[in-house]
Amino acid sequence: MGKIVITGCGGFLGLHIAKLLSQNNDHTIVNISRNHHVELDQLGIQTIECDISKKEEVNSIDLKDVEVIFHVAAIAGVWGRKDQFYQVNYLGTVNLVNHAKESNVPNFIYTSTPSVVFGDKDIVLGDEKLDYPKKYYTDYAYTKSLAEKYVKEQSSSSFKAVCLRPHLIWGPGDPHLIPRIINKAKQGRLKMVGEGENLVDIIYVKNAAMAHIQAWMALKDNPSLSGNCYFIGQERPVNLWDFINQILGLKKVRPVSGYISYNMAYRIGWAMELIYKALGIYKPEPPMTRFVAMQLAKSHYFSHNKAREDFGYEPIVSIENGLKETFAD
Numbered sequence: 001m002g003k004i005v006i007t008g009c010g011g012f013l014g015l016h017i018a019k020l021l022s023q024n025n026d027h028t029i030v031n032i033s034r035n036h037h038v039e040l041d042q043l044g045i046q047t048i049e050c051d052i053s054k055k056e057e058v059n060s061i062d063l064k065d066v067e068v069i070f071h072v073a074a075i076a077g078v079w080g081r082k083d084q085f086y087q088v089n090y091l092g093t094v095n096l097v098n099h100a101k102e103s104n105v106p107n108f109i110y111t112s113t114p115s116v117v118f119g120d121k122d123i124v125l126g127d128e129k130l131d132y133p134k135k136y137y138t139d140y141a142y143t144k145s146l147a148e149k150y151v152k153e154q155s156s157s158s159f160k161a162v163c164l165r166p167h168l169i170w171g172p173g174d175p176h177l178i179p180r181i182i183n184k185a186k187q188g189r190l191k192m193v194g195e196g197e198n199l200v201d202i203i204y205v206k207n208a209a210m211a212h213i214q215a216w217m218a219l220k221d222n223p224s225l226s227g228n229c230y231f232i233g234q235e236r237p238v239n240l241w242d243f244i245n246q247i248l249g250l251k252k253v254r255p256v257s258g259y260i261s262y263n264m265a266y267r268i269g270w271a272m273e274l275i276y277k278a279l280g281i282y283k284p285e286p287p288m289t290r291f292v293a294m295q296l297a298k299s300h301y302f303s304h305n306k307a308r309e310d311f312g313y314e315p316i317v318s319i320e321n322g323l324k325e326t327f328a329d
Contacts, residue, residue: 003028003066005105007052007096008073009045010037012176013111013169016209017070018045032061033073052092059095063103068216071096072111076176078138078292079276079285085139086146093147101159107219108161109212112148114201114231114302115141116165122198122299128229128306137291148229155227160219163229164211167302171205172326178247185248189287191258193265194297196241201233201301204322207315208232211307218311230307234322235315237301250327265293 004021008014009031021029022043031040031047040047050057052073063069075088093110100108117126118141119133132149136142148163155161170177184190211232219225245255260268265288272286307313317325 002026003030003063004068004070005030005032005063005066006070006072007032009033009040009047010035011072012171012174013166013205013208014070014072015039015173016171016205017072017212018043020206020209020213027067030066052095053087055091055095058092058099061099063100063105066100066103066105068107068109068220069096069100069105070109070111070212070216072212074111074140074144076140077285078140078289080139080282082139085143089140089143090146090150094150097151097154097161101154106158106160107216108151108155108159109216109219110148110151110161110163111212112163112165112229113141113144114165114167114300116145116148118294118300120294123301124199124299125301125303126231127303128231137289137294141291152227152229157223157226160223160226162215162219162225162227164208164215164307165229165231165302166203166208166211167201167231167233167300169203169205169208170326171322172328174205174326178326181244181247182251182253185244185253185256190244190256191260192241192256192296193260193293194262196239196259198240198297198299199237199301200240200243200299201231201237202243202319203233204315204317204319206317206322207234210316211311211313214311214313215307222310225310228306228310230310230313231302231304232307232313233302233304233315234319236319237299238319240296246323250323262293262297265297266290269293 004027009018010033029045032050117130151161269288269290
């Protein structure tokens with residue numbers, strides 16, 4: 001019986017990948033994370049507690065008979081200590097890739113993000129030919145880009161690796177996107193930034209999880225895919241503010257009514273960043289940053305044709321059905 005390793009199984013996407021894989025008894029699933037998670041025990045998933053930023057801890061893990069590593073774990077967010085983002089997102093990935101290669105693990109699926117190609121311009125139907133921007137506005141995006149580049153550089157026909165870029169993951173149990181929207185709206189701290197016409201990609205968590213498994217299945221039989229990156233999302237982009245108001249409506253929260261121009265939000269974000277840096281404040285994050293202003297005001301959606309052509313990606317859950325499942329209670 002082969003092994004499947006997932007980093008960050010206790011997280012939102014990692015858990016959904018594990019749940020899908022656990023439906024098949026042909027593999028033993030092992031989670032690598034900093035902490036133990038009781039929910040994984042109930043799924044029959046073993047947890048190895050490990051700080052992936054520490055090379056010696058990673059190298060102590062036995063990867064014999066491991067068929068694939070799904071590297072999902074990361075520190076996400078628009079604000080925080082740069083060294084923490086760097087150590088976990090970049091050095092952690094380097095440590096895992098190097099140990100996987102030394103252990104002859106044949107397949108490696110890296111969870112990246114579209115933020116690695118987001119600079120300060122709208123992205124309309126962007127594809128995988130998009131280059132990395134010259135400047136990043138978050139350490140998260142910067143360190144994820146470093147990690148993605150390393151995965152691509154180390155990929156080969158024997159160490160087959162691909163990078164997936166899911167955008168704005170949501171669904172039942174979402175600990176980030178939907179709760180943040182609802183909490184800020186309830187506090188009266190959510191205002192429309194810009195003209196409210198920007199389109200963005202989103203992806204339901206089950207679709208993101210399935211895409212990871214589909215990519216592995218295709219990669220096993222087709223080494224020519226090694227080194228590729230893929231954008232994955234829903235069947236269509238959504239108007240960001242219509243989607244936000246739809247979520248608020250489902251939770252019976254008043255829709256967003258306030259408005260602030262993009263230029264004003266950007267300037268406020270810049271000032272907030274300067275103040276927080278000067279005072280050494282890393283938690284909580286600033287109410288506004290330049291990156292947040294751009295994400296809320298600009299379009300950022302992508303073509304998914306490459307994922308469709310190379311491993312047959314299609315959303316298995318529509319936006320409408322995903323919302324029904326998310327707000328079933």
